[in-house]
Amino acid sequence: MTMSMEYAAREAAGNLWRNRLMTITAILTVAVSLSLLGATMIMRQAVAGVTVNWGKGVNIIVFMHSNASGGQLQAVHQQLASMPQVSHCYYVDHQASFTEMKQMFSSQPDVYQQAGLTASEVPTSYRCSLSNPKDAQVVASTFQNQPGVRSIYDPIQQANTIKNISGIIQLVFVIIAVILLLSAAVLILNTIRLAIFARRREVAVMKLVGATNWFIRIPFMLEGLSQGIIGAIVATGVVFGMQAALGYLVHHTHSALLRSLVPPQHDVVTTVIVVFLVGMVVGALGSLIAIRRFLEV
Amino acid sequence: MISFENVTKSYRGSILALRECSVRVEKGEFVFIVGPSGSGKTTFIRLLLREETPDSGQIWLAGREVTQLAPWKVPYLRRNIGCVFQDFRLLPNKTVAENVSFALEVIGRPKHVVTTQVHQALDLVGLGKKQSRLPHELSGGEQQRVAVARAFVNRPLVLLADEPTGNLDPKTSLGIMRLLDRINRTGTTVMVATHDASMVDAMRRRVIELEHGELVRDQARGVYGYST
Numbered sequence: 303m304t305m306s307m308e309y310a311a312r313e314a315a316g317n318l319w320r321n322r323l324m325t326i327t328a329i330l331t332v333a334v335s336l337s338l339l340g341a342t343m344i345m346r347q348a349v350a351g352v353t354v355n356w357g358k359g360v361n362i363i364v365f366m367h368s369n370a371s372g373g374q375l376q377a378v379h380q381q382l383a384s385m386p387q388v389s390h391c392y393y394v395d396h397q398a399s400f401t402e403m404k405q406m407f408s409s410q411p412d413v414y415q416q417a418g419l420t421a422s423e424v425p426t427s428y429r430c431s432l433s434n435p436k437d438a439q440v441v442a443s444t445f446q447n448q449p450g451v452r453s454i455y456d457p458i459q460q461a462n463t464i465k466n467i468s469g470i471i472q473l474v475f476v477i478i479a480v481i482l483l484l485s486a487a488v489l490i491l492n493t494i495r496l497a498i499f500a501r502r503r504e505v506a507v508m509k510l511v512g513a514t515n516w517f518i519r520i521p522f523m524l525e526g527l528s529q530g531i532i533g534a535i536v537a538t539g540v541v542f543g544m545q546a547a548l549g550y551l552v553h554h555t556h557s558a559l560l561r562s563l564v565p566p567q568h569d570v571v572t573t574v575i576v577v578f579l580v581g582m583v584v585g586a587l588g589s590l591i592a593i594r595r596f597l598e599v
Numbered sequence: 600m601i602s603f604e605n606v607t608k609s610y611r612g613s614i615l616a617l618r619e620c621s622v623r624v625e626k627g628e629f630v631f632i633v634g635p636s637g638s639g640k641t642t643f644i645r646l647l648l649r650e651e652t653p654d655s656g657q658i659w660l661a662g663r664e665v666t667q668l669a670p671w672k673v674p675y676l677r678r679n680i681g682c683v684f685q686d687f688r689l690l691p692n693k694t695v696a697e698n699v700s701f702a703l704e705v706i707g708r709p710k711h712v713v714t715t716q717v718h719q720a721l722d723l724v725g726l727g728k729k730q731s732r733l734p735h736e737l738s739g740g741e742q743q744r745v746a747v748a749r750a751f752v753n754r755p756l757v758l759l760a761d762e763p764t765g766n767l768d769p770k771t772s773l774g775i776m777r778l779l780d781r782i783n784r785t786g787t788t789v790m791v792a793t794h795d796a797s798m799v800d801a802m803r804r805r806v807i808e809l810e811h812g813e814l815v816r817d818q819a820r821g822v823y824g825y826s827t
Contacts, residue, residue, distance in 0.1 A: 309704060503690055504701075510648075510688075511753065512677035513705035515670075 313521035314528060317497040324496060325529060328489035332533025332584060333540070335482030336577045340541035342475040343576060347569040348548065349468045361435045363455040364428040364445050368396070374450025375426075381444070382428060387437040391430040399424045425452050483584055486533070490526045490588030497525060498596045505597065519597065523589050530585020534578045541577060545570050600626040600788050601647065601757065606656030608642055608812075616642040617653070618812040624790065626756075629783045631799050632792040633823055634809035640792035643809070644759050648680060649673045661756055678706055681750030681758040681787075685765035687742045689734040689749075696721065696730035699749045706753070720752040724778060740771035744778065751782055758782055760791045764798060772798055796823035 318325045364378060375393075382391045394402070400421040407414060432438060435458060442454040498505070508518050601624040608617040617639045624630055632640045645651045646658055649665050658665040661679060668676055689698050699720055703713045721727050724744040734742050743763060750758055760779060764772035776791075776798050783789040793799065799806060799822060806821030807814065 503688070507688060507690060507701065508705045509674075510677065510682050511702040511706060511749070512674040514674045517705060517707070 310517075310520045310524055313501075314524035317501070317521065317525050318528065320500060321493050321496050324489070324493040328486060328493055328529050328588075329533045329536070331482055331486040331489055332530055332581055333536035335479045335486055336534055336537030336581055337540040338475050338479040338482065339580060340537055340573050340577050341544055342472045342479065343573040344541065344544055344548070344570070345468055345472055345475075347573075349465050361432040361457065362430050362438045362441055364430070365425045365452040365455060366427060366450055367452045368423050368425050370426070370450035370452075374448075378428060378445065378448060378451065381448075382430060385441060385444070387432050387434065387441055388430050389433040391428050394427050394429060396421045396424055396426055399426055483580070486530075487584050487588040487591075490529050490585055491592045493529070494522050494526050494589045494592035495596050497522060498592065519593050522593055522597065523586070526589025526592070527582060527585040529588075530581040530583070531578070533585075534581030537577050537581070538574050541570065541573055600624055600628070600661060601790075602657075602659040603643075603646075604657040604659070606646065606653045606658060608639075608646060608651065608653045615812045617646070617809075620656070620809075620812070620814050622807060622814065622817070624788060626788055627783070627786050629780065629789045629802075629804045630791070631802070631804055631806045631821075632790060632809060633794060633799060633806055635794065637811075638809040639812040640809060641761055642812075644682075644761050644790075644792060647757075647759065648682070649676055674706075678753060679756045681753070681755040683743070683746050683750050683758070683760040683763045685762035687734070687739075687746045687766075689742055689745055691734055694731050694733055695726060695737070695745050698734070698745055699752050702749045702752055708753075716752050716754075717748075720748040723751070723781070724748045738771070739767050740774055743767060743771075743775050747775070747778055747782070751787070755787065757788045757790065760789070760793075762793055762795075763791060764793065764795050769797060773801070776802060794823075799823040 364382070366375060366378065379391070379393070382388050400419075403414060403419075403424055430441070432441065438456045438458050442456045442459075445451050445454055505518055601622070603620050603622045606617055606620045607615070609615045620639070620643075632643060634640055642651065646653055647660065647665065649668060652666050656666075660676065663676070665676060690701065693701060696717055700713045700717045703716060708716075717730075718727070721730050724747055726741060726744055726748065729737065729741065734745065737745070743766075747758075747763075750760075758779070763779070764775055767775065772795060779789050779791060780802070803820050803822070806816065806818045806823070808816035808818075
């Protein structure tokens with residue numbers, strides 16, 4: 303049986319090489335579509351893990367105007383303290399906010415230096431943790447039009463916005479990926495059809511001398527399958543590249559949001575497995591249809 | 600060995616290629632199937648190879664009913680039958696030896712078996728010295744010898760030849776017929792469909808004549824035309 307395996311591999315490789323232009327086209331299409339699929343999966347995993355860390359346990363931030371009066375500050379403070387949803391609050395004064403901002407923009411000090419910002423111009427804020435983070439919106443709406451309040455930062459809302467936007471991008475990616483995967487299957491089908499046509503004499507002789515159907519089919523199956531797998535290998539490279547790029551981005555940025563986006567390594571493994579499986583399915587599908595339609599055994 | 604029992608075969612419902620045909624061929628026989636073009640000779644061979652199935656009737660080969668065979672068993676049926684055609688059907692990019700060994704490799708024979716049997720088959724047809732030539736470097740007669748070697752290399756029970764001398768001159772044809780005769784002497788049943796009258800007359804073997812799909816003559820030591 304080893305000899306027939308060797309034979310099948312040799313035949314498949316020979317066929318791939320004979321139609322190399324078509325083969326490369328098919329492989330690239332598989333690779334691009336699987337990369338999109340991989341990108342979608344990574345994005346999905348990354349966004350699912352978004353929990354913005356603005357200090358430990360902070361669920362909501364009430365930013366005050368930099369010139370808010372002491373009475374306004376007092377009012378907000380008291381109101382926060384009286385709300386049952388709010389479990390704990392602390393005040394970040396001008397000096398602390400300014401220091402924090404300088405840290406944030408340490409790589410680009412122009413931002414505040416050129417504007418000539420001073421500590422007194424930086425908004426102060428109340429950072430609060432809630433007993434139940436889901437109440438963030440209720441708390442936020444209370445302070446929306448409060449005098450002296452500049453804006454309310456609600457990390458959960460922000461995360462939701464990100465999830466919505468990425469949801470749309472994911473949908474577009476998946477649609478493109480599916481269309482490309484279909485075209486990849488058709489391209490693979492076509493390369494196999496050409497291979498079958500090129501080997502019609504051999505196939506006729508094989509049938510005549512009593513080669514089994516699977517013996518005749520397997521080289522063509524292998525050909526389609528290897529196109530899918532090679533495409534998947536390329537796409538895996540792209541997936542790891544994207545993962546690395548994301549990692550780089552996260553470590554070289556101060557955006558707390560991006561920082562929360564690093565997908566754990568095991569998720570990348572899942573993505574790679576899915577990419578390989580889909581690649582194999584597409585390759586097998588293309589060659590199976592070609593064999594059914596064009597190879598009479 | 601081979602037995603057709605009331606076999607009828609029509610194409611596209613109307614053209615009758617074989618009508619109620621019954622023939623028995625014993626092991627080791629040498630049989631000519633003669634008749635004009637369209638008389639059903641090729642259909643006879645295609646039915647035996649299970650390339651076609653009959654409308655009715657039974658076909659037996661080596662104790663097995665060919666028409667009832669499961670599709671996956673058909674390749675194993677064909678391993679018992681060697682085939683030679685008018686147009687040789689050699690693979691143009693393979694050498695003589697590769698063409699013959701291909702027939703064994705694709706049915707999964709181990710390498711050492713392939714090497715010895717190919718060598719023997721090529722010696723039998725007298726092409727031992729030309730085994731690394733390509734088909735286009737050979738004459739028509741030599742190409743047909745390669746085809747015979749390929750048909751015989753797996754030691755089939757039956758050797759079928761469909762117009763084996765159709766493309767060859769009389770002298771070369773005689774050589775091919777002698778070769779088929781030699782193969783027949785090894786105990787292989789040989790069936791030759793032909794309308795080469797001189798060959799049939801020269802060989803004086805059993806002749807089955809078909810006309811419009813009907814068996815009109817079965818003669819033990821016959822000639823091509825009706826002898827009076």
